[in-house]
Amino acid sequence: MCGIVGFLDKTSNEGTTVGQTILKMLTALEVRGPDSAGVALFGPPENSGFVVRVKLGEHGDFEEKGTFIAKRVQEFGSVGEVKTTAEYLRFVIDLRGEPTSLASFIESLEDGIEVVSMGRMLEVVKQVGSPQNLEATYGVSAFLGTHGLGHTRLSTESRVDLSHSQPFWAHGYPDLAIVHNGHITNYHKMRRRYEQHGVKFYTENDSEIIGVYLAERLSQGLTLRETLDASLIDLDGSFSYLVATPDAIGFAKDPFAFKPLLFTETDTFVAVATEEIAIRSAFDGAYEVREAQAKDVRIWQR
Amino acid sequence: MAEIVCVGKTTRDINVEIKRLIARGETDIRVKNPGARHNLGVAILESVELTFDGSVGYYCAGMIDGPTVKVRGSTGWGLAESMMDGTVIVEGSAGNGAAASIRGGTVIIHGDAAARLGVSMKGGLILVGGNCGYMAGFMAQKGTLIVCGDAGEAFADSMYEGICFVGGSIAELGNDAVIEKPTAEDLAFLESTLSRYLPQKIEIHDFKKVISGRKLWNFDKDERAVWREAL
Structure with a gap:
């Protein structure tokens, strides 16, 4: 099971109510994934630097930890908009140096700390529980932006906690996020290969490898389309996954069409979801929805 | 004509209402704003006309025997699965596994069908106006499958019996699927079937x-x- 959704607004650069739209779509798919819910939202570019979202661990005084980290990261650049909500710290940093160095530094400060997302536009918020809980804790519906992804999770292989929830940020690669429905069967083999090259994995969730893989391919200079096409050969198993970058969303569906994925495109928006009910819950009016075929790769650029 | 408005109703409310209207003797039932809900119009055994004014979700019109079900939109997975008899017409496109295991009746899809169309069909007629995806007609035992557009890979794989027609290209034939030239009788059948339904x-x-x-x-x-290839 699991439910995945994606939305891209074509009308405005200032940002529409992307948080509200993704939340509506996600709520319709809650029954597919009662374990956890999460969103990856792209706002207007943060000119002053990178938005960083940090998971502060499972227990402890989150406020205190948040303040401590916000202070320590000042050696990487000037820090603003510091806010701790539940187990998340969010801040904006005018970063000097590499995003990966900052992420490693933050994660070295204490066990259980993880940089959940980093980018000029991307913000990932996820937690155990329903989309309603996500809204109650973080008010994601207030988020304005241009596009985003969402995920409701039914865990099959790995544990249920915040880190194992989706969307996954492709750690170290700013502004790249994925959501996945399915099962990557060559996960262990691929993971061993990546680990031999020093890539750090944060979870036992097979979906995490998709972000790692896409980031690797994009870093090699492949375009987003070439990357998604290559994934159809390199990833085994069942998958419909969505990817979002600063200016696009896209999807790829496995060669056996094991997992559902439906999409629609109108003059004003693009919507993709595991079930049409998610699209119909968020958008009124007349438009046609179709299921993607096996091996389908589609990308919508803003 | 009787009408059901879905807004605010659960799937169960709607299905109970459909059954209640049929029991009351209604023969023309229209369901407004189905909103792509799943499991609508399942196991209807009476020769009524049931119209969904919009898209439906998974498993619509499964296990039916006799009714005419129209969908003015698209459908999710498992449309008309295991139907015995009746007619199902979809004005949009259908998701995976449409008309799987049907034993009789007619399934018409004006748009495209996704993967596994008509797998294991044991009778009946399936007609797709557009294209179909991967593995259509897999292990079909009887019946007729017509695709006016292009067919995906593994088309008609491991069929026992059954006849398929494809108007466009076939990405790849399945195991033991063989192309032959349609007879004059076949062409007459296609002509009358297509003009009747599309x-x-x-x-x-x-x-x-x-x-x-x-x-x-x-x-x-x-x-x-x-065999090595097939298995």
Whole structure:
């Protein structure tokens, strides 16, 4: 099971109510994934630097930890908009140096700390529980932006906690996020290969490898389309996954069409979801929805 | 005509209402704003006309025996699964596994069908105005499958019996699927079937006929290679 959704607004650069739209779509798919819910939202570019979202661990005084980290990261650049909500710290940093160095530094400060997302536009918020809980804790519906992804999770292989929830940020690669429905069967083999090259994995969730893989391919200079096409050969198993970058969303569906994925495109928006009910819950009016075929790769650029 | 408005109702409310209207003797039922809900109009055994004014979700019109079900939109997975008899018409496109395991009746899809269309069909007629995806007609035992557009990979794989027609290209034939030239009788059947069921006019001259090569019916040790490929 699991439910995945994606939305891209074509009308405005200032940002529409992307948080509200993704939340509506996600709520319709809650029954597919009662374990956890999460969103990856792209706002207007943060000119002053990178938005960083940090998971502060499972227990402890989150406020205190948040303040401590916000202070320590000042050696990487000037820090603003510091806010701790539940187990998340969010801040904006005018970063000097590499995003990966900052992420490693933050994660070295204490066990259980993880940089959940980093980018000029991307913000990932996820937690155990329903989309309603996500809204109650973080008010994601207030988020304005241009596009985003969402995920409701039914865990099959790995544990249920915040880190194992989706969307996954492709750690170290700013502004790249994925959501996945399915099962990557060559996960262990691929993971061993990546680990031999020093890539750090944060979870036992097979979906995490998709972000790692896409980031690797994009870093090699492949375009987003070439990357998604290559994934159809390199990833085994069942998958419909969505990817979002600063200016696009896209999807790829496995060669056996094991997992559902439906999409629609109108003059004003693009919507993709595991079930049409998610699209119909968020958008009124007349438009046609179709299921993607096996091996389908589609990308919508803003 | 009786009408059901879905807004604010659960799937169960709607299905109970449909059954109640049929029991009351209604023969023309219209369901407004189905909102792509799942499991609508399942197991209806009466010859009524049931119209969904919009898209439906998974498993619509499954296990029916007799009604005419129209969908003014698209459908999710498992449309008309295991139907015995009746007619299902979809004005949009259908998701995976449409008309899987049907034993009779007619399923018309004006748009495209996704993967596994008509797998294991044991009778009836399936007609797709557009294209179909991967593995259509897999292990079909009987019946007719017509695709006016292009067919995906593994088309008509491991069929026992059954007849397929494809108007466009076939990405790849399945195991033991064989192309043959349609007979004059076949063309007459296509002509009358397409003009009867589809809103658009379709030329039938280039239609290909695909049937079972019957090599997988019995094991023959001289055909080990065929089996290795199929399994």
